[in-house]
Amino acid sequence: QQQVKQSPQSLIVQKGGISIINCAYENTAFDYFPWYQQFPGKGPALLIAIRPDVSEKKEGRFTISFNKSAKQFSLHIMDSQPGDSATYFCAAIYLSGNTGKLIFGQGTTLQVKP
Amino acid sequence: DGGITQSPKYLFRKEGQNVTLSCEQNLNHDAMYWYRQDPGQGLRLIYYSQIVNDFQKGDIAEGYSVSREKKESFPLTVTSAQKNPTAFYLCASSIQLSSGEQYFGPGTRLTVT
Numbered sequence: 001q002q003q004v005k006q007s008p009q010s011l012i013v014q015k016g017g018i019s020i021i022n023c024a025y026e027n028t029a030f031d032y033f034p035w036y037q038q039f040p041g042k043g044p045a046l047l048i049a050i051r052p053d054v055s056e057k058k059e060g061r062f063t064i065s066f067n068k069s070a071k072q073f074s075l076h077i078m079d080s081q082p083g084d085s086a087t088y089f090c091a092a093i094y095l096s097g098n099t100g101k102l103i104f105g106q107g108t109t110l111q112v113k114p
Numbered sequence: 115d116g117g118i119t120q121s122p123k124y125l126f127r128k129e130g131q132n133v134t135l136s137c138e139q140n141l142n143h144d145a146m147y148w149y150r151q152d153p154g155q156g157l158r159l160i161y162y163s164q165i166v167n168d169f170q171k172g173d174i175a176e177g178y179s180v181s182r183e184k185k186e187s188f189p190l191t192v193t194s195a196q197k198n199p200t201a202f203y204l205c206a207s208s209i210q211l212s213s214g215e216q217y218f219g220p221g222t223r224l225t226v227t
Contacts, residue, residue, distance in 0.1 A: 009154065032214035043118075043204050043218030044157070089156060093214045100145055100164065100211035101172075106156040 002027060004092050006105025013112050019077040021108045023090035026071065030092040034102070035064065035075050038087045047088070048075070080112045117141065118219035120205050125224045127199075135190045135222045137205030145211045146188040150174060151202040151221075160203075163188055164211045192224065199226045 006023045013019045023033075034049035050057045050064040050073065057064045063076045077084055090105040118139045127133045139146065148160040159172030163182040177196025182188050188207075192199045202223050206216040 006156075034214050041221070043206070043221050045218065046215050049214060091214075095212050095214060098212040100147070100162055100208070100213075101159065102214065102216060104157040106154060 002103055004090060004103050004105045006090050006108060008108060009106065010109045011111070013080045013110065015080065015082060015112055015114050017080050017112075019075075019080045019084065019110055019112070021075045021088055021090070021110070022072065023074065023092075023105050024070075024072045025092050025103075027092070027094070028071070029094045029097065030103075032093050032095050033064070033066065033073050034091050034093075035062075036089045036091060036104075038089065038107075040086075044087075044089060077110075080110075082112045082114050085110055085112050118205055118207055118217055120203075120219035120222050123220065123222060125222055127224070127226050129226055130194045131226075132191055132193050133199075133224065133226075135192065135203055135205075135224070137188045137190065137219060138186055139188075139205075139207045139217075139219075140186060141207055141217060142185070143207035143209050143217070144185070145208045145213070146182065147206040147208075147216065148172075148178070148180065148188070148190045149204040149206065151204055157204065160190065162211075192226075199224060 035047045036044035037047040038044040061078045066073045121136045147162040149157040161180040163169035179191045205219040208216045
């Protein structure tokens with residue numbers, strides 16, 4: 001119930017291509033879905049986030065698509081660049097529950113080839 | 115510059131020794147967290163703290179201990195009871211417990227032999 005399942009585990013994309021990472025959740029109480037980006041040897045940093053009352057959020061080349069009925073959300077990276085090579089984590093949290101527990105997916109390692 | 119500092123970046127210990135990882139933040143955040151990261155397993159919550167002198171166990175607290183004597187500091191002790199202590203440890207903070215945005219430190223890589 002508390003899990004967030006992320007796929008694929010690893011992804012290789014050519015420069016200029018579209019990278020797509022998918023996540024699924026079970027707990028319908030989750031009300032905030034952030035994505036974190038982590039470069040090797042560094043801590044993760046918030047990339048983009050969405051609430052379940054919208055179906056899409058776009059920030060530059062990064063877009064979150066959200067499907068509430070399917071309990072799925074995905075990150076699309078348009079025009080992928082070698083600098084986007086990193087590990088990406090989706091996450092979910094029940095903000096109103098005040099537990100502070102961000103539930104993370106297992107992570108996707110993205111490699112963008114020049 | 116505001117942020118979270120973790121020291122040291124790399125730490126080596128012999129099996130059977132306790133070791134303490136440092137985490138300091140100057141963001142004036144109330145909540146702080148410790149995560150453990152292993153390849154292919156994502157981020158697993160060890161302990162978290164909402165306010166000074168209060169902390170809660172996360173999903174994998176066994177073999178770890180924490181203290182929160184000051185708002186800025188949340189040290190993690192990896193005890194000899196932790197069976198597989200070698201990992202990348204991340205400290206994070208957020209404005210309050212019910213915040214989806216956590217700020218992470220650069221991490222400490224602990225190797226126990």
